[in-house]
Amino acid sequence: MILLSFDIEEFDMPFEYGKTISFEDQLSISTEGTGKILSLLKQHQIKATFYCTANYALNKPDIIAEIVANGHEIASHGYYHSDFKVEHLRQSKEVLEQLTGKKVSGYRMARMMPVDEKEIFQAGYVYNSSINPTFLPGRYNNLKKPRTWFYQDKVLQLPSSVTPTVRFPLFWLTFHNLPLGLIKWMCNRTYKKDGYLNLYFHPWEFTNLNQPERFNFPSYVMKNTGNHFADRISNFIAWAKSKNYLFGTTEEFVKTIK
Template sequence: MKRQFVMLTFDLEEFDIPEEYGQKVSTKEQFDITLEGMDRLKKLLAVHRIPVTFFTTGNFALKNPELIKKLSQRHEIASHALFHSPFHEFRQEDILESKQILEEVTGIKVTGFRMPRLKPLNISRLSDWGFQYDSSINPTFLPGRYNLLHKSAEPTVEKGLIILPCSTSPTLRFPLFWLSFKNLPSALYTAIAKRTLRKRRNLMLYFHPWEFAGIDHYKLPGYVKKPNGERLIQKLDYLISALKETGAEFITSQDYCAYLIKTDKAFQSVDKSAAEFD
């Protein structure tokens, strides 16, 4: 049986989504909500004893260096730019600055990047800055957000980087992102995830720690905020348990790239120095 891999990834960022809907949230509250969700998430990951990838903003790491350092001892820390808020003007150099911050905090080389909100990005400089992979593509069609059906749903190499797309279902390209996980019945979402894993032998899913905090009182659409807190942790527990039953290996994004480089000639042009895969 060919090996199958599951990558659970979490965008570890400021809880700024209410501002997209006109609700002001203080900087302290943005961090507090994310930390509340992280407390629940850390406990679940410890129970299942699986490694994951945290795409982390440099701003969050600066405010919570001890947490990021501790997470890096078990999980991968990758870059999620410097700030997440759409009200901060984005500069390409922010990506390099975030990488430098994360490496200083953790003492570990950062090799992965994901653009906040998966916005379009010129990736041409990422390889020069020492990144090995980018995971900013959701290869699906969502009106008003993504029109990326022309992008590969499989890992590829582009401009010296491994491109790790977020998972979509085979054939129909149904997105398996956080909103699908939140809103579909657990059994249905898990069935689609399992089918995708069987077909592609890899599964890249993404969530946000703030989803696992109690956010009922914020003025957000129901499909964004419910379920949350402990109910959403229970859904994630169900999903992880079901995926474990498939025999798939849970792996960080960085280690999956190392596997691709070791086993597939198409990826051997990418720098091999970031990690060794056993």
């Protein structure tokens, strides 16, 4: 099964590059991208998981309602994207459950940062998808973590997919910068080895990020964004479906694990 997931947050990434952006713009950019994602998923008739911050959800309840109405899963991405307190684990879950009327089973820490699994369990989550099991200088060093799903402190861990052996990350930046044929080859090899793919993206990738004066992003972040990225993901989905690979929500996948 291929697990497509999208982290919906207040778009605060420009702050990391020395730029400011209003909260209204943060919300509107994420919302624009989410609309494109929902259209894409509807076009291909597949379901996905949306990890949402409570902050975004409270300000855009209509978007959350649309996601749920389209049959997708809502999971937690924390309360705020750039602020974390342990109590936010339970509080974000409660907000999302109140807004959706559905149980929230999954959690993903903002920026894939470490989180205490015991606290995840205490907050009532079934699974956690906050590990990128690779090495990225200045960001992750998770080479000692298992590459595929495992249990820790009573919580199912679902690391982001990386290739076997060399652990090349199959994450959002890969889909922007490498040739699509190479991405398909790596994904195919990983799928055959692991039996699933856990891929994550962000709504703002589906908007035009090639605005250096506004965002100050490096070229590898701006490359193939907006409609170009929507076309790439659509091409990837069509390719995977041609190989009879199934798509589903993370919650659906978790239920298949004994």
